[in-house]
Amino acid sequence: MSANPEVATTHPPSAAALSEEVAEPRAAQQADNIVHSMEVRGVHKTFGDSQVLSGINLDFVDDRITTILGPSGTGKSVLIKHLVGLLEPDKGEVLIFGKDIWNVSENERYELRKRFGVLFQDGALFGSMNLFDNVAFPLRKHTDMKEKDIREFVMGRLTEVGLERSVAKLPNEISGGMRKRAGFARALILEPDIVLFDEPDSGLDPVRTSLLNDLILEMHERHKGTYLVVTHDIRTAHKVSDYVGVIWRGKVVHYSEAAGAFGSEDPFVRQFLSGDSAGPLGMD
Numbered sequence: 001m002s003a004n005p006e007v008a009t010t011h012p013p014s015a016a017a018l019s020e021e022v023a024e025p026r027a028a029q030q031a032d033n034i035v036h037s038m039e040v041r042g043v044h045k046t047f048g049d050s051q052v053l054s055g056i057n058l059d060f061v062d063d064r065i066t067t068i069l070g071p072s073g074t075g076k077s078v079l080i081k082h083l084v085g086l087l088e089p090d091k092g093e094v095l096i097f098g099k100d101i102w103n104v105s106e107n108e109r110y111e112l113r114k115r116f117g118v119l120f121q122d123g124a125l126f127g128s129m130n131l132f133d134n135v136a137f138p139l140r141k142h143t144d145m146k147e148k149d150i151r152e153f154v155m156g157r158l159t160e161v162g163l164e165r166s167v168a169k170l171p172n173e174i175s176g177g178m179r180k181r182a183g184f185a186r187a188l189i190l191e192p193d194i195v196l197f198d199e200p201d202s203g204l205d206p207v208r209t210s211l212l213n214d215l216i217l218e219m220h221e222r223h224k225g226t227y228l229v230v231t232h233d234i235r236t237a238h239k240v241s242d243y244v245g246v247i248w249r250g251k252v253v254h255y256s257e258a259a260g261a262f263g264s265e266d267p268f269v270r271q272f273l274s275g276d277s278a279g280p281l282g283m284d
């Protein structure tokens with residue numbers, strides 16, 4: 001999958017730029033013709049005395065797949081919660097299709113949230129519902145579709161993710177990989193403009209991870225949309241990304257087209273993307 005060639009690549013920061021004193025690079029693309037479905041502007045978030053996001057700037061390119069990588073505990077899930085309007089920034093703003101998600105009415109925020117599909121780490125399925133009812137749930141809750149149409153729609157999505165023969169199973173009767181695929185079918189059921197994946201590969205073996213990545217690419221090709229994949233898995237990033245962002249200590253330390261990230265000379269980005277133990281990133 002190729003990234004949009006018209007988008008300028010931002011330069012990776014120097015090692016010095018990783019220090020606290022130096023401002024992070026602006027991760028914006030300036031070309032006029034680029035639509036940003038999600039824009040994160042100077043977002044700060046502190047919990048108690050722990051500052052998790054320290055001025056995040058990111059512009060997500062419409063209809064592309066962006067991967068966000070970063071060490072554990074660096075704020076990636078907190079970022080996802082800000083994007084979908086579950087957490088409010090202490091400072092800064094999050095724009096969804098140009099609208100500040102915290103500067104609109106409750107009703108508008110609710111409508112904006114409906115433009116998202118989210119695949120949580122464990123699929124976040126309702127344990128007491130079979131796969132069919134899990135995937136049908138958003139349609140029954142948010143639309144007035146007739147059961148006959150719901151059936152067709154749900155079976156269509158479950159077939160796309162290869163679960164058409166498991167529709168009557170409960171989540172605890174299927175494997176972790178199948179739960180993720182069911183979660184993916186549910187995330188897509190309202191035909192969202194934006195799909196967020198929080199570590200889709202967590203808990204999966206390399207083969208299942210690779211198959212899930214194929215599915216992400218296939219579904220993106222078919223349904224389009226802006227996809228954000230948060231992961232630790234470099235192979236996932238290699239396979240699915242149009243753009244790659246790297247977050248460290250609450251800041252964006254790199255954001256570019258995928259080729260720029262994997263060819264980066266920056267010591268931190270190189271270390272992280274190659275998985276080396278030698279480099280600026282330690283155990284702390």
Ligand SMILES: Nc1ncnc2c1ncn2[C@@H]1O[C@H](COP(=O)(O)OP(=O)(O)OP(=O)(O)O)[C@@H](O)[C@H]1O
Binds near residue numbers: 052073
């Ligand atoms: N609601 C909350 N209240 C207090 N602290 C929180 C809350 N949510 C997240 N944190 C803290 O914010 C930090 C970043 O958490 P986050 O889950 O975003 O990291 P992450 O980069 O997604 O990590 P991982 O890759 O391990 O999933 C952690 O120290 C976490 O404990």
